[in-house]
Amino acid sequence: MRNLWEVLARRRDYRLVLGAGLVSLTGDWILRIGLAFHVYALTGSTLASGGLLLASFLPLVLLGSPAGVFVDRWDRRRTMVVTNLLHALVLLPLLLVRDGDTLWLIYLVILAQSCLQQFFRPAEQSLIPALVEAPQLVTANSLNSQANDISRLVGAGAGGILAAAGGLPLLALVDAATYLIAMTFLLGVRHRPERVKAERVGGVRVAVRGIKGEWVEGIGVCLSGPALRLVFVFGLVTGVGEGVMSTLFAPFVSAELGGDGTAYGLITSSQAVGGIAGGLIAAAVGSRFPAAKLWGFGAVAFGLIDLALFLYPLFWKGLAPAFACMIVVGVPGAFMVAGLMTVIQRLTDDASRGRVFGALFATEGLAVLVGIVGAGALGDVVGIIPLLVVQGLGFSIGGVVVLSRLRILTPAPAEPVPAVV
Template structure:
């Protein structure tokens, strides 16, 4: 798997993603801690998360239109450079009455990420061969989990010792380094736009053309069974993950009898599992199609989660639960690798930005909905049955649906996705 890093352009983009993702986790941990210390208000802290969520819901799929119109490499470079500058105003937040700057910066960073992340995902199939997409996505998961493991620790230390300005400086520097790395990539990022814009749309002007392309991108959901199924699978995943974010905290407190310390142990154990998964998943899944990887990994993820939730009732030692969630992390890497590989090979290059953007937006909406539902039910029902039903159940159903509904060969419908010119 790591042999892919010998490919110069893939290695550059992968390293850029690793560095910037580490910076994101530094900010993600350091920023809410600092806001809460500054204001003493949970409402003020939660408002920061709302500011980050709004662009995901409102603009996720729309941003994908521009990702498909613009050069993906240039989009990544410009977004990283703008983020380098956009974070610097955080250095001026020294009192509670200036906390509004945090909200503006959080909104701006999330907005630019709507362009950056789909551009990265859409660019990947140009950097590796089709047969290497599962391995490439596994390496991406390895980078994400490395960032998740290192970033929070660095963020907490930097915020505690040097304040918000230092946190912003660290994250800003990571975006600058990422921009430099992507700049020297030689592979073209220009999207293949052949046949996707009809004459009437172009004649009507740029705004109408953008609207037309956005609708055309969303129409892929109705024109392709594969994309419809993938949207459904993403929805199930988001419903599970949104509920997990709320209910797992309750589970740690009520079932384990733990505090924030124990919650941190579980998050670290899952990240370590993700690192291991990034290293071994290609070997484990050798000979399997992306559909099989996605389906088997999803079912395994759900069943392992169920085992995790009931494990304290069988063996109360916390180390048992930590080992189980570590194995869950391995299954999670396989799930994402299989899902992304199918999506990347099933969508034509001209549409990838819009489809990734639409899926990210859909997932954000459903994650918010399931978070609210879990928050209401969590005060009424025990966390164990809720977690099994909403998190474990979602992934088991997801896996069975993937195995039963997705085509055996990824990309088989791709030739039917291009819209006929008007």
């Protein structure tokens, strides 16, 4: 509890970054849910709705890793400020969408927002270690995880209501307002590191060569040791599982549990409840344990609970266990994410951290796409439950491997960061 109080009460810059993330993520969920509702209402096509997913994933796969080069070159606070401002501006074309003929504007906006996000996420994760002391990293990452769940719970509910009340213009304006509020928070951050790596002379060709060299150097860092290689393999395996889960969970609820669309929505959103509780617990006590252990034990427990969720319909029918499992799984999920993010931040130095996070997010995005395609192709052939079981096994086995490699995942402690109230 002491670390939780220290982070929230004494780390002013971190509070501002956390608040900015909470506000903007809530806006993201409002827009995401509302857009899915609006696109389907305009077209009546599930293919058109699926295009939203494609538009959001392509920049992650193609731009995620190169974007990390610029995150390492630029001031990260300034990068987050500018991307929030640009997020608000690129939402304006949504005000012009009237019918199916202007649907392309929605895809263009989603594509642009996803491109901006590839700069924001690595910048945020790379900035956090500079705002808190090393022993407080688990607490800070746990609070970030909790903010994600709170924003999903609030934004998902508000998105449907706002879409019905004011349509796409209201969704766009509300989301833009959240980005501007988040930008205001970030402008108050006082942390100003000195970091200038960009080429100043030599022309465009030299600058491009420098960027390419730094990108290659960043990939080398990602593959440079067994610890980071383990991080990337874990991301690949669990990313495929998440793609399978996102594709087959709705059919699972319908075909195996006998639930309807309302049940699916409630079961899915119930994980956020456990995530909020788990994030609070991890923030309060997580700093007492090595981050790698939080990651490993969290992954094992997460996978085992998922396996219980996917297998219980073979023995008992009903929706109650599904709700219970989805709530409970949020707790080890919060520990797993907090531990994993902390391990990565401690394994990397400030000069390369953005490239490592950018490459990891791109790797996970590619793995999710592989899981989505694989589940769509094999779902009717192999069956829903067997494929979902693979997802649970991936997390559990991955967690066991992490626990067997604790020695390589624990670097020397870093210097403390002065507190700013």
